[in-house]
């Protein structure tokens with residue numbers, strides 16, 4: 001049975017740090033974002049211990065399941081297994097893609113962070129379901145990012161994927177918000193492959209009203225920009 005098509009168009013990546021989440025409850029923020037229209041959720045928590053990751057992941061999964069939206073876990077294949085969610089998002093320094101696939105199976109969604117053509121090629125050929133491409137713009141949310149690729153770098157990567165006909169979905173990330181999301185989509189989509197989605201952290205997780213912020217972003221993602 002082929003795995004179901006995932007809508008990556010507005011992809012929420014969570015953050016549990018006080019600088020972004022403040023005093024808010026992560027489950028409430030994620031549910032508000034789901035109401036507003038996010039289409040995919042990644043639980044990304046770099047500071048909690050394993051027990052908290054599993055407990056919070058299970059709570060989040062109960063919520064995302066009600067909205068029929070996939071939940072992926074950042075970094076940790078073991079936590080994804082324990083939660084029983086739809087998949088995992090791994091970076092270049094995490095468990096490698098073939099091993100993650102072996103553990104989670106063919107039906108799992110596996111995304112890989114990639115910021116240059118060599119990483120893109122390895123992940124695409126290795127059977128990643130989607131690529132998290134970035135960092136598009138510098139962002140305070142993730143410091144020490146290896147490379148800022150800009151919209152130009154993103155476009156180059158999309159052209160390469162199209163030229164090679166790699167059957168991998170594409171999501172970009174880094175510094176994207178309501179004021180630049182249309183431009184990112186418009187400028188990066190060209191003759192080659194179009195982006196399948198845009199991932200945001202602070203634009204939703206740090207918003208005073210995450211539901212309204214998600215609604216606005218979802219509308220911008222769906223509607224062609226006025227200057228296209």
Ligand code: TZP
Pocket residue numbers: 013134135136138139140141142145173174175176199200201202203
């Ligand atoms: N990977 C590359 S940039 C980034 C991650 C997880 C953080 C993006 O956060 P924001 O707040 O959407 O700029």
Ligand code: MG
Pocket residue numbers: 074075089090091092093094
């Ligand atoms: Mg990682």
